[in-house]
Amino acid sequence: MTSMGKTRRTVSVGLCAAAVAAALAAPAHAAQAEPTSGDKAGTAGRSPSWSLKQTGADVRFRGLAAVSRSTAWVAGSKGTVLRTGDGGRSWRNVSPPGAGELEFRDIEAFDSRRAVVLAIGEGEASRVFRTEDGGASWTESFRNTDPKAFYDCITFFDSRNGLAMSDPVDGKYRILSTGDGGKSWKVLPSAGMPAALPGEAAFAASGQCLVSSGRKDVWLATGGGATARVLHSADRGLNWTVAESTVPAGDPARGVFAVAFRDRTHGIAVGGDYRPDQASPQAAAVSGDGGHSWQQAKTPPPAYRSGVTWLPHSKRAALAVGPTGTDLTVDGGHSWRTVDTGSYDTVDCTADFGCWASGEKGRVARLEF
Template sequence: MKKSLLLLLLAGAMFSCKKEEAKKDYKPSFTAVEADTLVSEEISIRAITIDGDKAWYAGSMGKYGWVSLSGGKNFSGVIAKDTIFPEFRAIAQTKNDIFILNAGTPAMLYKISKDGKNSKEVYSETGEKVFYDSMQFYNDKEGIAMGDPTEDCLSVIITSDGGNAWKKMPCTGLPKVAEGEAAFAASNTNLIVKGNSTWIVSGGKKSRVFYSADKGKSWKVYDTPIVQGGAADGIYSADLYDENIGFAVGGNYEKAESNKSNKILTTDGGKTWDKAADGQAFGYASCVQFVPGSNGNELMTAGPSGIWYSFDRGTTWKKILDENIYHTIRFADNKTVILAGQKKVVRLKLK
């Protein structure tokens, strides 16, 4: 495996904005990064999940599989239906199974045994506007996936039997979307679940947060100050450290260098948001994740300007990896990061 060492000069100049948050005694938890390549092949990956010592992935051309994080065997598979090789953009798991869901029509949701031996289609949907973006499980029985509107609400499908059967929620039980409001299948991170709580972030002409405290039975909707108004504007990714502290990133992938109004922070569970590092650091980003065990202070993002890190809740940022090919991030632990994107899955060890 190819390795490289990148020193982080965190004591040097950092991108910053003037906020009270910056006055707190924040400290970075690492000073160097070691990177090694786990997968290198013709695939675009936007969906990964960590399962013990395995990092599962799903991507383009119907490809999916896992890479071992402990030196064990890897596995790869391909799903095709008739002449269709799905573009998988969402992945989730229960104790025994992995679930992958494609973007576009027909929507195809597959259940895969964790030994990789069995796969089964458990949900499908056709229609001109069908486009699913993200999927998560609350527990080993209950799961949820979301997608773009096919009527006047976001598409939401749920399962209560461990993913064997899924049903679409009617719009009568969901908030109405604004004209031109949808979502982005950028990194499987515009749907977040913690306990019974669910957050969905939208984008486009309107970019908001849809919140449910009861696994999708009832919803509230909150406005955000992120850039919005154009079809490619809005939130592309969000993460909640706990029920209160959250961060969202996005912008406009067609204006990838623009760093105005593309990073926002909440400390009240998504009800209100403040801009962070406005006009500073990176532009468009496709994924954001909190560093585990960081009290909600440390963040990492991926996008076309590279991998960026903040240790003060998004007030200041430092680029830690210059490669611009990564779409999504997951932490295996607080010192191990898995990156995936164009033709690569890479592990970062934080030292």
Template sequence: MRFIVAIFTVFLLFSCEKKTEIEISSVEITPVFIDSLSIRAIQPLDENRVWFGADKGKVGLIDGDTPKLAVIKYGDSLLHFRSIAVTKEAVFVLSIANPAVLYKIGFNGSEATNIEEVFNEKDENVFYDSMKFWNDDEGIAIGDPVENCMSIIVTCDGGNSWSKIPCENLPKVEKGEAAFATSNSNIAIFGDNAWVATGGRKSRVMHTADKGKTWEIFDTPIVHGKAMTGIYSIDFRDENNGIVFGGNWEDKPFNEGNKAITKNGGKTWKLIANGKEPGYRSSVRYIPGTEGQGIVAVGSPGISFSGDGGKNWKELSKKGFYAIEFVNDSIAFASGNNIISRLVFRK
């Protein structure tokens, strides 16, 4: 009898581990904002509201059918914003190229209240790519190397001030290794962890388990070696399980070595759907509430979906986007060339 009970218990454990495949048959795409902008940084607040940062100095909140827009000038220049993050009381936008300028925009829940510059870095090689917050006080932004390490700045006072982590406290990178500012998604955060994806000369993943105090770096099997190859996007659903996606921007149909998953916090990575569609994608996200089974990846070639954790994929639309961010298990916002759309995924 004891033996039978043991077998029954093991059977139950294995049964519980089996995950149900997620089904999505189509996606409904509704434009909510159209303008002559390159929009690569978005942050939804709910099903009807989404913040964005774009080129030409434009930052805005799309509130239902109402766009609330601002143009931020730095001297006589219009900056290009590709990084955005939102806390309870503020919105942050960070520009690419030289100078790198980070602005804090006060937000009372419906309107912007004030705009202030909270960080500025001048260097011919400066180029920031992505920004995230662990909580309302602590945040991180990453950029291409100025010296022999990635540029990483952090805040612990709600974004009022930012400090740059010295290179001696960061892993060294190779010449030609950097990051891609395509979708504000080459940082992933969970708990106290942050993962940073690189590309170009090398395709690797940097990891901190203590909000930036200490770092390690791991190799991945993602294609690399050329300027436009590597990891373009990373997402984690818990402290162990994550996905990276990218490819070769100059050969978008190429689908070998462009997507991989980890089950041990980024230490090792395994290619998925290798040599199968899709090819290049610039933004990948786990669908909330699907235990890692539902995944959507977008890029200029279209929208792709996997319902089995990345093993198999299907094309939902040829409509191209740069970035995607989910609100819940069926609604997301996506941004691209001249457009922000609301996406509704149908089973």
């Protein structure tokens, strides 16, 4: 890239960052100034806001991988994988052949051609597929053969090194590791994994129960047990520490559903009770020490949230999504306000302000300015 090209890109990112900062600084009541359709975050002309993209699908997309403002992948029920390369104006169905009975819940993409997708379920229903040609062909690189294992989430540190996690097997979470971009997988030793609580598990609701930041740090979010916990490894899954969060648990439907770290220190956890008839108080927490301790959000989201992401080029702004809406924080996760009432399960952002969300009934949206 020429120096002029670099300058233009820097200026563009700077202008976008300035626009986002100005929009996020708007008073909280601005989001309530007019009735919304549930897909826009406020009055006409106000930005940023979600813009729905027509996918032509009716499945639930809990798996999402944002590559850029133009490129994104989504994965969901009925073995469905879609990809866009034009900002959501059109979508290509690139589902693996014969995967119609599988439930895809997480997808990690490195660019427009390379992606790894995880199917969840007991025993052989848990599988990993990978593509290197934009989904034109897929290779099944892992099939679980242990009937006690149930894989929930997958994450990558870079284009070669990644992990996948299963609910507890013989009292401990099971971790898969790859060092070749998902071509092959091996089960890591369990000696460095703390014991799981009775009834504890992870939630395959948004592909964000296992997340990484940097070259070696990874976090695992849990619920269902007496307390909702967050486990942390600083060596790519070999050894783990554990911390209790402030998000309520004590029931199979409650706990931390998603975590996001903008670096190896600053994290946000969201969750609650996924049952629509149950309240979800204290459904968000923040950490400033890499997940070793968590503090309850002073003003949490008003309901269960299953996905969370930091906004690009910001140290304090993040979005949380769930079936009843999207919430925004501009103080690092301590206080949240609802900015949209549309239903989404997961959310992901890229450095060029490519923020995407996906959910039920084929819903996919991009944040517009």
